[in-house]
Amino acid sequence: MAIELSGKPVAEKLLEQTLKTVEDLKKTDCFPTLAIIRVGNEQSSISYENAAIKTMQRVGIAVESMVFDEAASLETVIQSIRDLNQNKNVHGILVMQPLPETFSRYKVARCVDPTKDIDGITPLNLGLIVAEATHTLVPSTPKAVMALLEYYDISLEGKEVCVIGSSSVVGKPLTLMLLNAEATVSNLHVKTKDIKLYTQKADIVISATGVVELLKAEDIKDDAVVIDVGFGYKDGKPVGDVRYKEVSDKASAVTPVPGGIGVITTAVLAFQVAQASWKQCSD
Ligand SMILES: NC(=O)C1=CN([C@@H]2O[C@H](COP(=O)(O)OP(=O)(O)OC[C@H]3O[C@@H](n4cnc5c(N)ncnc54)[C@H](OP(=O)(O)O)[C@@H]3O)[C@@H](O)[C@H]2O)C=CC1
Ligand SMILES: Nc1nc(=O)c2c([nH]1)NC[C@@H]1CN(c3ccc(C(=O)N[C@@H](CCC(=O)O)C(=O)O)cc3)C=[N+]21
Known part of the structure; x- marks a missing residue:
C-alpha cells in the first residue's frame, strides 16, 4: 500500500516563509498585490481562483480579479494586461488557463x-x-511538483520519469526542470502511440492532462511514485488523472486529489508574488 504524499506540509513551509516576506514588505509601505485575469467560467480555473484568493488572504497579499466574458476579444484582454503592467500597485499578473x-x-x-x-x-x-x-x-505547478519531490526526499538523478501532458504551463516546463535535475524524462501527449510503453518502465509517473482517471494500476510498475497534477470533476467532486485506489495498491507513493499538488501550487503562487513584489519595491 502506497504512502500518501500530502501537499499540506510542503505548502505550510512555503507559506510561513512568504508570510515573513510580506510582513517585511509592508513595513516598507509595499503592499503585495496579485491581479487575476480570467476569460470565461471554466470550473478548474474558478477552483484555482477561489483557492488562490484564500491563500493570498492568509499571507496578507491583496487580490484584484478581472473576469471577462467568453466572447471577449483578444485585444480587450491584451489591453488590460498592458494596463496592469503600468500599474505600480500591482506586482503579479496571473492569466488563467484555459483561454478561449x-x-x-x-x-x-x-x-x-x-x-x-x-x-x-x-x-x-x-x-x-x-x-x-x-x-x-x-x-x-511545475515548481510545486519539484517542491513536493524535494520535501519527500525523492531523488531524481538518473531516474526514469514520465510526464503525461505537454502544455506550456505544466508539462513542458516540468519536463525541463526534471531534466535540469538530471532525470531521464519522457514527455507524453495525445499523439503518443502507446503511453503504457513508457509509463510501465518509469520510476516516477507524473500525470497532467485533465483526463479524469486516465492512469490505471496496469499502467505503472510495482513501487513507482505517482504524482497526480490533474484537476477535474466527477459527480461534482474534484478528482485527478489517477485512479487513486487501484494505483495506490501498486505504487510506493501517490499524491491525493484534493490535498496534493493543488495546495502547493497556490502556495508557490503566493511565494512568487512576494518575490516579485520584493524586486519591484526595492527598484
Ligand atoms: N493541481 C494543480 O495545481 C494544477 C492542475 N492543473 C490541471 O492539470 C491538467 C492539465 O492542465 P494544463 O496543462 O493546463 O492543460 P492543457 O489542456 O493545456 O494540456 C493537457 C495536456 O495533456 C495532454 N493530453 C490530453 N489528453 C491526453 C491523453 N488521453 N493522453 C495523453 N495526453 C493527453 C494534451 O496533449 P496535446 O498537447 O497533444 O493536446 C496536453 O499536452 C488540468 O486538469 C488542469 O486543471 C493545472 C495546473 C495546476
Ligand atoms: N495559468 C494557470 N495556471 C494554473 O496553474 C492553472 C490555471 N491557469 N487554470 C486552472 C488550473 C487548475 N489549477 C488548480 C490549482 C490549485 C487547485 C487547488 O488548490 N485545489 C485544492 C482543492 C480546491 C477545491 O476543492 O476546490 C486541492 O487540490 O486540494 C486547483 C486547481 C491551476 N491551474
Missing part, C-alpha cells in the same frame, strides 16, 4: 511584463528554465 480557443497563448504571454510574470508564462521566463537560471519566476 481563438486566442493565441503566445500573443497573450508575450504582453506580460516579465517582472510581474508570477506564473512564468513569458518567453523570457520560460527560456530561463532552459538556461538553468536560478531564482527566476517559473510556472507555479
